Amino acid sequence: MSLFDVIFYLFAAFTLASAALMVVSKNIVHSAVGLLFSFFGVAGIYVLLAADFLAVVQVLVYVGGILILLLFGVMLTQRITSVDMRTGTLQLVPAILAVAGIFVILFRVIRTTSWNIVPEAEAQFIPTAEKIGYLLMTDFLIPFEIVSVLLLAALIGAAFIARKGT
Amino acid sequence: MITNAILILLLPLLAFTIQIFIGKRLPRKGDWVSTGAMFLAFFLAVPILIQALSSYDPNFKITQSWEWINFGAVNVTFGIHIDNLTAIMLIVVTLISSLIHLYSIGYMHDDPRYNRYFAYLSIFSFSMLGLILVDGFFGIYIFWELVGLSSYLLIGFWFEKNSAANAAKKAFITNRIGDVAMFAGILIIFTTLGVFNFEEVFRGIADGQLSGGLLTAAGILIFMGAVGKSAQFPLHVWLPDAMEGPTPVSALIHAATMVAAGVYMVGRTFVIYTADALLVIAYIGTITAFMAATIALVQKDIKRVLAYSTVSQLGFMMVGLGTGGYTAGLFHLITHAFFKALLFLGSGSVIHAVHSQEMDDMGGLRKKMPITFWTFLIGTLAISGVPPFSGFWSKDAILASALEFGMVNPTHMVIFVVTLLAAGMTGFYMLRAVYLTFGGEPRDKKKFDHAHESPLVMTIPLCVLALFAVGTIWWGWLEHLLTKPELSSYASSGVQVLEAGGGHPDVAHTAHKIAMFSSIAIAGLGILLSTLVYHWKKISAEAWGRRLKPIYTLFWNKYYFDELYGATVIAGTLFISKISSLFDMKVIDGFVNAVARITTRFAFGNGRFDIKIIDGMVNLVARVIGFFGAQLRTIQTGRVQNYILMALAAVVILFIIQQF
């Protein structure tokens, strides 16, 4: 077992544990914290996958943006002063069964598929920020622009929907 | 000539159509339409007679027929048949009808249904002319019924009067009895021979296709139609009641023309009657002539006297025909038509003047109504058989024929004797009527003072008819033209057919002599007796009436025929009707109701079945679906998470299924 492998397992375990904490925790703030760590773990996984730019984006957008947004949501909708910050669960047993079934299925699929892996790819590591920037401005220009419009629309839409008194 | 005949037939029909639809709006209510049509018809009939006379041939004949109904095997034709008899009858009918139309203008002038009266007269004229002109049994039956219908309409013309309405019904129903028999007779002929046309029927009979008892039966049945229409015993009861109609109608229909239709029909179909059938005709005629004469002796209503005299005279005609005196019978038909129309119109004139039909209310009218008196007297003398008036010649011929028949067949001498007696009575009761009406002192002063001579439109027809009642010129050429038809002349092969009678020249000669003298004698006797009783008052009618009380009562009550029919036929019919009605109500209605009830029950059960089982099944399906729907709708929780869970479960299940 190489060092690389060890690091992977560590990150994977960390990510899953955090996610599990997020799912299991009854306190919504605890869940948020679990999610936060989980995002960090995923960022580490990205690094292991030679996606340095993406890892940075993961930390910036998710941890710095989305999670904060979610926390705001929590703060705005829960009476933070009240004791009850808990969230209940429902249909727990059938859900666990179904999700376990899904996991088993996915697992089987992953194991039984013969992946067409490129052998030499593992060794290389090239910084990606420049290439991604180049691609976004050339091959993926139109999706890039569409996504920016989408963001704008989502921004206005969210503001509109969340407005009081509509 | 055929065109003339068709025009003669269609003119009154046209007049009828005009009258019935727009008569009320025409000037003078359209009386000139009907009258004009009739006169036109008369003038069209004259050339036909002239042609018949100028050819002077007993076999003069114009026929034309058209195919009417074709059933393949059965081919009914409809056509016009003109021979000497038709030509003469056309003149008689059109002339008398024209005169009576003219007379009616005066007689009916203030009737509220003036135009309808003329419409009815027109339809009658049409029917009567059709009856004369058609060439077959089928056509004659149609017009026969039309004549009956128009007679019904005219008798019941004053239908507000109960008696008139009843008389109309009585006439129609009584006629119907005869008509049914006639129809049966026609059917016998048609089923055996398959044709309606007179000539073809005669030919078939001459060839022996229909003979013996069946032919006799057919003849008697057809004669029964004439019995009804010509008011012969025992169906004579309707005619006196028919006097409820307007007097011109009585003159036209119930004296001169329609009642003569029976005689005409017998004359037209003369050759089909076997010896037996003719004997029946002769006896029926004898009974009728005698019985009606006796009843006429005691009647007080002038129109009833005339009515019974008509019945009696029609009996004479039947006697003439039945005893083989074909010419005599038809001759009497023609002469009678004129003098009886004259008598009726005369009586109508009197009735018009005094507004009463009872002879007790009259008397002494001779001075007030000279024209009416003289013409009426001429008619009386004619009907009584006084020479040289027309009635003498015809009645004499009938008596001669009866006597001849009696001399050849002595067992049937009674026909002559009885007929002679009836002839004597004719003179008696007719003179009685004249004396009571015109002679002596007025019995009802008020009515007498009110009386006046009738207007010109009424007296002119009287005079014209009186002219025809004189007619000594009649006999010779008529005998030639109306020669008795021999059946053998119709035979296609030389088949010899038995003759009914006649063919004894010396006997005929003797018979004529005896008959002439006896008829003059008996008429004179009747007139003398009448004069003794009613003019010179040598014999008291009341005393004799008391002395012969039972007979008088019998005569007065018309032999109780009405009562007899009332007790038997009418009561029987009512009884059967009641039984039928009971049967109808209890059995038929019960059955129908039972069916209805069963149907209702069944329907009720059906409904139950429908509601419980059919609807139940439908509802069950609906309820099952509803149940599953209710179960399924619980899946639709409205919670997104449930849906996702279900989708996941489905994915898992699908995967599992795919794996195994």
Place this chain on the structure above:
Amino acid sequence: MTVGLEHYLVLSAALFSLGLLAVITKKNAVTVLMGIELILNAANINFVAFARFIDTDLDGQIFAIFVIVTAAASAAVALAIVLNLYERLHSINLEEADSLAG
């Protein structure tokens, strides 16, 4: 055995399953949103892993970037909806948002 594509995929599957569990079971709408984010992360791991091991160019990473952007947008809209829901029901308990129940 060295870490390969399958390890990443299994990790992704586990992460996905946890996110799904959160989505299905949590009553709180915000927690459900967190589960969705988790699922999206799992997907991103897949994209990047495939980009690393199969395609070897950067298309997968670009897709991941787009997913992140979309996730941010969806989070914003979803939170707006949650706020609106709270406005109406005075609760963000999803059990109560069942007006579409049959």
